[in-house]
Amino acid sequence: MSTHADSHGARDADASIRLTDSDAAIARLSAVQKGYIHDPYITHFVPRAHLQHPRPPLINVGTFVRGTAIDDLVDQWLVTVGRLGRQCQIVSMGAGSDTRFWRVATGTHKDALATYVEIDFPEITTKKAMAIRKSKELNGVLGTSPSDIRVNHGGTAIHAPKYHLLPADLRLPPATTLGNLLATSDGAGGSAILSPSLPTLLLFECVLVYMEPSSSDDVLRWFVEYFSPQETPLGALVYEMFGLGDSFGKVMVNNLKSRNVSLPGAEPYPTLETLPRRFLNTGFNGARALTLREIRRSCISAEELERLSTLEMLDEVEELDLVLEHYAVTWGLLAPAPGVQVSWGGWGLGGRPLIYEENV
Numbered sequence: 001m002s003t004h005a006d007s008h009g010a011r012d013a014d015a016s017i018r019l020t021d022s023d024a025a026i027a028r029l030s031a032v033q034k035g036y037i038h039d040p041y042i043t044h045f046v047p048r049a050h051l052q053h054p055r056p057p058l059i060n061v062g063t064f065v066r067g068t069a070i071d072d073l074v075d076q077w078l079v080t081v082g083r084l085g086r087q088c089q090i091v092s093m094g095a096g097s098d099t100r101f102w103r104v105a106t107g108t109h110k111d112a113l114a115t116y117v118e119i120d121f122p123e124i125t126t127k128k129a130m131a132i133r134k135s136k137e138l139n140g141v142l143g144t145s146p147s148d149i150r151v152n153h154g155g156t157a158i159h160a161p162k163y164h165l166l167p168a169d170l171r172l173p174p175a176t177t178l179g180n181l182l183a184t185s186d187g188a189g190g191s192a193i194l195s196p197s198l199p200t201l202l203l204f205e206c207v208l209v210y211m212e213p214s215s216s217d218d219v220l221r222w223f224v225e226y227f228s229p230q231e232t233p234l235g236a237l238v239y240e241m242f243g244l245g246d247s248f249g250k251v252m253v254n255n256l257k258s259r260n261v262s263l264p265g266a267e268p269y270p271t272l273e274t275l276p277r278r279f280l281n282t283g284f285n286g287a288r289a290l291t292l293r294e295i296r297r298s299c300i301s302a303e304e305l306e307r308l309s310t311l312e313m314l315d316e317v318e319e320l321d322l323v324l325e326h327y328a329v330t331w332g333l334l335a336p337a338p339g340v341q342v343s344w345g346g347w348g349l350g351g352r353p354l355i356y357e358e359n360v
């Protein structure tokens with residue numbers, strides 16, 4: 001039985017986890033201000049954005065490499081869907097202050113997007129809902145008239161024609177949380193928010209690492225079970241730190257511990273080779289992982305690297321490599337129907353083929 005002190009401790013730990021969202025948003029703002037990336041929406045989600053100090057060059061480069069890799073995977077998904085004459089759904093778990101919905105919904109491949117869902121703790125979705133309501137620019141992308149946008153659940157949720165912001169703790173049993181939020185009616189008498197028959201991409205950017213591996217596996221299995229019966233292509237990508245058993249990793253773990261943040265989700269993944277298992281063990285057919293160091297080396301064009309080198313002086317190249325090799329993007333594909341692998345099997349970074357279950 002948990003004591004009052006226990007539950008207070010757990011609440012504090014959750015508050016510390018939620019604070020990582022501000023770090024992520026400030027890092028993105030910094031990379032925008034320094035010219036690494038373009039994102040006209042991030043300032044709406046960072047209070048007093050003009051007063052924030054830029055992050056060091058090493059962090060800006062990391063933000064650039066990670067953002068470029070994830071943009072590439074998302075764009076490829078949208079392009080494949082468009083080529084097949086279909087539309088898709090994107091579900092971003094632990095979305096925090098991410099601006100991707102606005103970038104996709106105003107971008108080249110916007111017609112391929114049917115539905116975009118963001119999930120986070122209610123404290124974070126409330127903050128995000130307020131930022132959205134305050135900004136004409138953000139609202140304008142959600143809908144053309146005020147009646148397009150409904151704020152629900154005491155200000156913790158937003159529903160718009162293509163966009164849903166939903167509060168949930170992803171550690172709770174997904175059959176009830178995700179099942180109620182996504183697989184049942186949207187509350188307005190309509191159909192479920194998530195159609196089981198549209199190609200769907202799941203994004204987990206720096207969120208599963210804060211959860212126990214068993215809870216993360218439950219979330220992935222819930223999606224696999226939701227889409228498998230309809231033989232619908234399901235893609236997923238995870239970006240986070242791994243390989244924390246070495247001296248660099250131990251320093252990172254201790255730094256976070258001093259901020260009351262622990263990383264139980266990194267424990268099953270001591271090496272790059274172990275990362276695809278998170279998908280292969282939960283029902284996906286194929287998966288692959290690349291470190292940010294490798295992505296920077298082999299997936300970013302020489303012109304882009306040249307452009308970056310003109311933005312800021314980066315003295316610590318060895319330190320940069322050390323940091324980048326502790327972060328990875330892992331992508332997994334469930335391609336249940338015959339022929340689906342033909343259309344979707346090339347999805348990935350740097351032309352790297354997926355590793356299939358039997359080869360692990």
Ligand SMILES: C[S@@+](CC[C@H](N)C(=O)[O-])C[C@H]1O[C@@H](n2cnc3c(N)ncnc32)[C@H](O)[C@@H]1O
Pocket residue numbers: 017018020021024025093094095096097098119120121124168169170171204205206207210211
């Ligand atoms: C490091 S931030 C990343 C935010 C965003 N994905 C990005 O990359 O910019 C981690 C986010 O995951 C959310 N998160 C962590 N654990 C969660 C849980 N159990 N349920 C829902 N959200 C969670 C946090 O509240 C926070 O917004």
